[in-house]
Amino acid sequence: MTSTTMTIRLEPDMKVRLDKLAEITHRSKSFLASEAINEYLKVQEWQLIEIKKGIAEADEGQLIDHESILKFWENKIK
Numbered sequence: 001m002t003s004t005t006m007t008i009r010l011e012p013d014m015k016v017r018l019d020k021l022a023e024i025t026h027r028s029k030s031f032l033a034s035e036a037i038n039e040y041l042k043v044q045e046w047q048l049i050e051i052k053k054g055i056a057e058a059d060e061g062q063l064i065d066h067e068s069i070l071k072f073w074e075n076k077i078k
Helices: 012-025 029-059 066-077
Strands: none
Touching: 012 029
16 A cells, blocks of 8 residues: 655644654654554544444434433333
8 A cells, every 4th residue: 555645743742742652652753643644543433434324324313312311221221
């Protein structure tokens, strides 16, 4: 897979933390930053997909009433 170059600005303490992690793990700062961005994107994409699914379900009337949810959690606590 080909890659592209991107410049980012970091707060000084974040740069220090990245430097230390790169040294400890014997990985490049670029590798660690790329991995972190990839993980962030996966979570954000998943959340947006699930939110859209939930909105679509609500629009279709697939809702759970408050009383049912309350009973569910009360049973979990017992």
